[in-house]
Amino acid sequence: MDILDHINEWALKAPNRLCYIHRDHQLTYGELKGESDTIAQWMIEKFGTDRSPIIVHGHMDPMMPVLFLACVKSGHAYIPVDESVPSERVSMIAQSSQSKLVFSSTPDSLPLLKAEIIDVHELEVKLQNSVYPHFDNRYAVQDEETFYIIYTSGSTGKPKGVQIPRRALTSFTTWMLDDFQLEEGLTFMNQAPYSFDLSVMDLYPALISGGTLWAIDQEMIARPKELFASLAQSGINVWTSTPSFAEMCLMEPSFSSRLLPNLRTLLFCGETLPVSVAKRLKERFPNADIINTYGPTETTVAVTSIKITQDMIDSGNPFPVGRCKPDCTIAILDQDGLPVPEGDKGEIVICGPSVGQGYLGELEKTKASFNTVHRMPAYHTRDVGSLIDGVLYYFGRMDHQIKLHGFRMELEEIEHVLTACHYVKQAIVIPIKSGDRYDHLVAVVVPDEHPFESTFKLSSALRQELARVLPSYMIPRKFTYRSSLPMTANGKVDRSVPLKEVIQ
């Protein structure tokens, strides 16, 4: 399957069909092709043979999918960056990716950026009434070239860019369309910001199958009344979100098949799907399929899936994450890299065409996690799992990476940034659980001298300083202060001791 050809074909078959709806803004398949071709043509003239990645900055704007396609059609990988990413972090991403161009719907929010910025709204004005060029796809990103780069938290204190080649995205979308019964013309909810690859789970399957994306933005989520009003109008057939987002929606009594009568598939990824959430969803949407999936960003959104049945819910046992997609394999390896006996726990290793190219400009980090197994690209996830009869179970992490409400983060990155803040001598960050899931973060800080009369003011100052670099979901909710932190014998902070104190 050729992703770009399939999307382009809808411009011929159904040029006036809507492919994207966000509030009052709509986009047709004809416009998607025409505008992306026009911008791609301009980029080819501007950059020639230079195929460096391009940043697309914004939030749910219909121009974002247009720009994603324009980038790949002109041979550039795109880096989606959400508006909620702090400006200093955007600069770090621009520097690390050596992007020469940034498309932004809010260019004033990026004062520190050194790269050229193009205001998306000015671009829109220029595109109005323009004659779309004849365009051929021979400049496009090729199978083994990078299609998109998603920046994720890095343990050394800087975000790292996960590169996904076109071949991997093709493999993923083919699997979605073949195995998830997604036929032509469905409406997909698009809720995850484009910085998260969960958004890829609805974006490309929708565009390739001639579907319509219904975008839900952060303003709506912050004002749930607007969120449910938008959902009521949406007519969505396919729901994609983290379990946490669905759980929030379940707090609204009207969230049921009466609000979303056409909903037939709920897809979950990004974190463990709790049995209690699936149970309540099944009660509210008795006719919809609930599908649990698993996969790290490094291997293109998801590589396993399983339909959650009523029997699985009734058993009360934690759900498996499913079977591997047919063109990939999963191995469970022990500490020495050898396969464990069936059913034993070990590291989940994913092999096959879903595996990406590693981290942009980070050879060491890439080598540590990516290699070749049986001549197939392989990614060592650091996730603990077991396989029983070909069904994968997930048990957590081997390191300090966590998922908090579906957001992936390295605790060491937060600690790194926090320790670099004013008034901080030493700090560690501890995730606190509610039930069996992480609920929020607590920072344990050894403060330096500071001018504040209360620790509350100090916490407030630290939060502000962290917010310059870290997205809001990585900022600890609580700060506690100590005169020292316990050390282990080899001179590292002993994480287990403050954990006990904080929990008391």
Add this chain to the structure above:
Amino acid sequence: MIEITQEFTDKVFSILADVCDSEEIKANPNMKLFDEGLLDSFGTISLVVEFEQQLNISVPISDFNRDDWATPMMIVQQLAKRK
């Protein structure tokens, strides 16, 4: 609408302090919880659950918006209206 007693206020503040994991709330009734980073979309879920369980006041999540429920004191008033 009920009269806002000290007991009711204390109870709400104590729920807030628990959910936000911050005793500072009790001394700062006009603190902007969302702006200070003490509350987010996921925190509000826990809050709504606790209001229902401990106060027997049910607040549909669609009624909860950050402008009218911004501070501990505003939250007390919103809850009193619904009791």
